[in-house]
Amino acid sequence: MGGMSIELSELRDAAQKAFPADHLAPPRDTAWGAMAKMGWLMLPLSEDAGGLGLGRAALATIHAEMGRMLSRAPLVPALGVLRALESGEALADRSQWLERLATGEYIAASLDFTDASPGTLRAVPDADMASHVLVTGPGLVALAPTADATLVETRLWDDTRRLFDVTPGASLTVVARGAGAEAITARLREDLMLGIAADALGGAGAVLAMTVDYLRTRRQFERPLAMFQALKHRCADLKTQIEAAEALLLARAVEGARAQDIGAMKALACETFRFTAEEAIQLHGGIGLTQEHACHRFMKRAELNCWLAGSADALNEAAGRAELAG
Amino acid sequence: MSDDTDLARLRSELRAWLAENAPRGWRAVSNHAAFAEAQRGWFLKLLEGGYAIPHWPAPWPGGGRTLAEQRVIYEELARADTPRLLLSFVSTYHAAATLMECASDAQRARYLPAILKGEFWCQGFSEPGAGSDLAALKCKAVRETRSGGDVYVVSGQKIWSTMAQYADRCLLLVRTASDGPKQAGITFLLMDMKARGVTVRPIEQIQGDEEFCEIFLDEVEVPVADRVGEEGAGWAVAQATLASERGLTLMELSYRMRGALWRVSDLIQAQGKAEDVAVLRAFGALIGRVDSACALADRYLDRRMAGEERVGDASLVKLTYSRVLREYARLGVSIGGLAEQLRAPITFGDLNTGNWMADYMNSYAWTIAGGSDEVQRNIIAERMLEMPREPKGWVA
Structure with missing residues (x-):
């Protein structure tokens, strides 16, 4: 992603160095340790609280890099929760909580925005490594320890992610109440949408690059496949859609962006990844259908991303309504 | 500042x-x-x-x-x-850039002030046989000494010249040599549209406008003094002309499209579809696309300002705008239903008018003119993605 500040491009370069593109989906726990060591778990924390004070643009940059290499580590919910706790007025010992998170403790949050099953949090990433899950409800944000919660892992097509259904027990630690809780919940949702959108566009860029490389190498009819205009134009369309969605991601990765605008961006980003991955398999031909090739992993992650942090249908409908009302 | x-x-x-x-x-x-x-x-x-x-x-x-x-x-x-x-676009962008970058002092002194008096210019680049393959142009110019002095005598046909019927002058590409590489025989002239032998015929377009014209040239005398650059160096001059329309134009148009989204809102309300979930979803998706076109144009300008423009960036911006403009108009046609099939008066000089069928038809101007979507895709694939060119030398 171009046109970025030096700070952001340094962050991107560090991410690419720590997690090179030719080593996809490294083991979760080692990656998590490395992220903690590099200070990523305190990236958005204010400098007063001992963090790096980097905003949403930095989060978008890092999450895009994690999407590029199919990261297994739950950085998107982790950093959203960190920001939620930092604003938690009612949280006792807040600075200790923040320090624990910054050094590697993980608190999970649900990526299911449908609120379809009261009492159970669905689509909670990596609850097995979480000390708590963040629970949000009307006028309340709280932490529920996983020790007395029921965790049920769901089987996914996407083998780079682990999601759990979590039914919390009775004990809760209050983070915020009332208007403060509503604001935290709203911002957390925005952060999660931005995170998944960035992940999607990182993945889209990676799977397109992989496809173009393949087309340049693979020869049929005595020439590289990349020479055929029919294939070139499809790649050019994918490149164009990715660049446009990336530009919108960076435009929305700011404090103060409206939720409906972030939502419409998230829908566009995830649809862009979904279509890019779909085309990638087709453009690879038979090899794209094999388990050993990485195409399917991008495709499955892309499909899952469409349903995490709000579906395109729900988000687009909300954006349409807001524009009508505005 | x-x-x-x-x-x-x-x-x-x-x-x-x-x-x-x-x-x-x-x-x-x-x-x-x-x-x-x-x-x-x-x-x-x-x-x-x-x-x-x-x-x-x-x-x-x-x-x-x-x-x-x-x-x-x-x-x-x-x-x-x-x-x-619309009518000053070629004079203040294409003509001005050409004059400032490639013309002589005498040409600049004569033509730039005239543009500021309100002179309109048009572009004589495309021909019936030279569209995407512009360098294949055939309009012929022969240097002669005639009563008017040292002149090029120009004969041929140009097409797709925007608003040529109102133009005072024309940026004209002609062929002065036909041996050697086709780019090398092209010369760039500034032609007086009132000169003898120039005939303009507006083209009736599918939406009922006549924005584009054919220009017929029958032994038109263009003074050699009105040649820009050397004879045979016109291709390089034309690149300067074409580069001038990149950038701000599409940012302006993208924001104009964003600013016209209220027309879709009004249409949805007027059709009683404010609770139609499928319509709301389609509208929301369009908003994302329109906003992405604006963001991309913005980022392109940021790159230019930072001196970080990449080859192909301008193509990304144009291809995105043209596709989103089509989607915008299509959604209006679809929401409006049968009523949009009733022919309604058109508005000149605007791309987002709320006459949805007219806007839809007009959107082709952006997917075809100024380097078609297909040409942009070639540029993006070959220059940004480094996919190889097709071999030349096809023989039937």
Whole structure:
């Protein structure tokens, strides 16, 4: 992603160095340790609280890099929760909580925005490594320890992610109440949408690059496949859609962006990844259908991303309504 | 002037100026001649205000603006719903860039001030046999000494010249040699549209407008003094001409499209579809696409300002805008239903008019003209993605 500040491009370069593109989906726990060591778990924390004070643009940059290499580590919910706790007025010992998170403790949050099953949090990433899950409800944000919660892992097509259904027990630690809780919940949702959108566009860029490389190498009819205009134009369309969605991601990765605008961006980003991955398999031909090739992993992650942090249908409908009302 | 305070001051000055001077009711103009006069009037008014040619260098009036200032100006002109300067587009961008970058001092001294008096220019590039393959052009120029002095005698046909029926001058590409590489035999001329032997025939377009023209040239005498660059060096000059339309134009158009989203809202309300979930979803998806076109155009300008423009960036911006413009119009046609199939009067000089079938048909101008979507895709694939060119030398 171009046109970025030096700070952001340094962050991107560090991410690419720590997690090179030719080593996809490294083991979760080692990656998590490395992220903690590099200070990523305190990236958005204010400098007063001992963090790096980097905003949403930095989060978008890092999450895009994690999407590029199919990261297994739950950085998107982790950093959203960190920001939620930092604003938690009612949280006792807040600075200790923040320090624990910054050094590697993980608190999970649900990526299911449908609120379809009261009492159970669905689509909670990596609850097995979480000390708590963040629970949000009307006028309340709280932490529920996983020790007395029921965790049920769901089987996914996407083998780079682990999601759990979590039914919390009775004990809760209050983070915020009332208007403060509503604001935290709203911002957390925005952060999660931005995170998944960035992940999607990182993945889209990676799977397109992989496809173009393949087309340049693979020869049929005595020439590289990349020479055929029919294939070139499809790649050019994918490149164009990715660049446009990336530009919108960076435009929305700011404090103060409206939720409906972030939502419409998230829908566009995830649809862009979904279509890019779909085309990638087709453009690879038979090899794209094999388990050993990485195409399917991008495709499955892309499909899952469409349903995490709000579906395109729900988000687009909300954006349409807001524009009508505005 | 570069910091935020100065930009804010420029913005508020321009807003105040627009409140006084922005033309009203320009969409009601129903004939072309009146449209052309209204365009000239608005150009001269903007020039007087100091906002017509922000992209020209100082000391031209209102020139010497930074890209950041130009962006503010185009944003405000779009926001105030002023008419686009369709008829001055070629004169202030293409002609001006060509003159400033490639012409002689004498040519600059003669033609640049005339542009600021309201002279309209057109482009004579494409031909019936030279569209995407522009270098295949055949319009022939032979150097002779005639009564008019040292001249090129030009014969041939040009096509797709925007508003040529109102143009005073033409940026003309001609063939002066046909041996050797086809680019090497091209020469760039400045032609007087009133010269003997020039015939303009407007083309009736599918939406009922006549924005494009054919130009027939029958032994037209163009003084050698009106040649830009050397004989046979016209291809390089033409690249400077074409580069000038990249950038701000598409930012302005993208923001104009964003500013016209209320037309979709109005249509949804008028059709009683404010609770139609499928319509709301489609509208939301369009908003994302329109916003992405704006964001991409913005980022392109940021890159240019930072000196980080990549080959192909301009193609990304144009391809995105043209596709989203089509989607915008298509959604209107689809929401409006049968009513949109009833032929309604068109508005000149605007791409987002709310006459959805007309807007839909007009959107092809952006997917075909100025380098078609297919040409842009080739550029993106070959120059950005480094996919190899097809081999030349096809034989039937």
